[in-house]
Amino acid sequence: MxxxxxxxxxxxxxxxxxxxxxxxxxxxxxxxxxxxxxxxxxxxxxxxxxxxxxxxxxxxxxxxxxxxxxxxxxxxxxxxxxxxxxxxxxxxxxxxxxxxxxxxxxxxxxxxxxxxxxxxxxxxxIFSFQYPNALVRGITEITKTTLETQFKGVEVRTEAPYMVRDRIIYGELFTLIPLESTWCRGYMMLQTEEGPLIKYVEDGRTHISRDPANFRDINHVMGEVTNLIWGAFKNRFISNEPVDWRQSQVPLIVNHEHRYISFGSEDPQLCFRYTLVDPNGEATPLVLYQRFVFNLSWAPEKFKENEVLTEDLFESGELELF
The missing domain is CATH 3.40.50.2300 (Response regulator)
Structure with missing residues (x-):
């Protein structure tokens, strides 16, 4: 392992x-x-x-x-x-x-x-789950790169990843996307506040620029960010090995009054915190929380990073002929 x-x-x-x-x-x-x-x-x-x-x-x-x-x-x-x-x-x-x-x-x-x-x-x-260092480091790299490409003129600051047991939802907006592989089954969730994100859209700091902006605009921004992180996670950590899709599911419970979400498991969650800061001080910092909930299956001994093909590096421009 x-x-x-x-x-x-x-x-x-x-x-x-x-x-x-x-x-x-x-x-x-x-x-x-x-x-x-x-x-x-x-x-x-x-x-x-x-x-x-x-x-x-x-x-x-x-x-x-x-x-x-x-x-x-x-x-x-x-x-x-x-x-x-x-x-x-x-x-x-x-x-x-x-x-x-x-x-x-x-x-x-x-x-x-x-x-x-x-x-x-x-x-x-608290620490019942062991997370491979390559996975934790890779999640931060993937998410930071995505946020830097999707938000203009900001510096993305990261904090040390940590474990949580609470089920409190941060802010008014969260996205949820399933993760399915031979070594894990669960969800990735992003959470943030509506007000600062609307301001980022109105100031033209996202791929959508609209003033005034509404909740549908920020839904689109968060959906795009979530999808890009998920795609990069899949390319880097999830192989093409077949997954048994007949495995059991558990209901998710959301209580809006108490800002509470349950994934049907008492297991602790892996949490990351990112803060988008304008170096010029012209925008309110935007805080995003990212959680990984491997509530359906967790087998870190099967985890491995996918190999990056040389052809892909040439195509992306990360490598060139000497």
Whole structure:
């Protein structure tokens, strides 16, 4: 199997004790987690926002929201039931003595001295999928090149790919396209905000230039970008080997009120974030999130990049006779 990419994941830390936060940060640093904490009283609003998270670390006596920590955990679980919650306790690293009402909310309990015992659960809940480095690097290259060709006068900035477990939709517009191969079956999704994209169309920064622009125009732009990325992904990573099209499917669920989408699987998702920035400062930055959901089949041991034919490189101009 090819070398696996080392990914990261953001986790929300709800803890009042500064000394304990130091222990949690050391654990996070050692296990490729990025700890973030909300302002006092802001935890629920943060969780209702577009923050991509892999898990929550919560103190049993946390008072940051001004109430009972266990009741706060119930509220969090209602908002983001897909996120594992790890409960820090003072003496017991188990959940056996909690009332049934709360016990099922938490993935596990730990104490400051037993935090290292969470490592296998982090691997299981967040990093259960191993992604070949060539795939992760290639996705970034393909997407960055596509965005640079489809948007004029912008610089495309990329961030380190990361793992998420939440199902929150970012912005008002998202596209979805299936991926089918001998080594994966699932979807690629792009998400963005409508307002900045409409402005890009009205300013003539896309292949469509129309003022005023409407939602159909930006639908067309996002559809074209998605199709080009999909085509490049297919050419680079999906071979011509036959795929069994009789395999099972699962329903997708979209809840517009809660900006939520489910692919019928609890598996974590591979996420990329791209920001389109005008070097001259004349346009509002445009943020796009790209997610890969391999919810139907995942066999990274079968993954391989397609060979690039020399003739294709000559035709594209990337090679020329010396």
């Amino acid at each position: 090819q070398e696996a990419a080392q990914l990261v994941s953001k986790v929300l830390v709800l803890n009042d004790d500064a000394e304990v936060r130091g222990h949690i940060k050391a654990f996070c640093d050692a296990h490729h987690l990025i700890p973030v904490k909300p302002q006092a009283g802001a935890a629920l609003s943060v969780l209702k926002s577009n923050v991509d998270l892999g898990a929550i670390f919560m103190q049993e006596t946390y008072t940051g929201e001004g109430g009972n920590a266990l009741e706060l955990a119930r509220a969090i679980h209602a908002i983001r039931p897909e996120l594992p919650i790890f409960l820090r306790r003072e003496a017991a690293s188990h959940l056996d003595d909690l009332p049934d009402l709360y016990r099922g909310i938490f993935t596990a309990a730990y104490t400051t001295s037993t935090i290292d015992e969470l490592a296998p659960l982090i691997d299981k809940n």
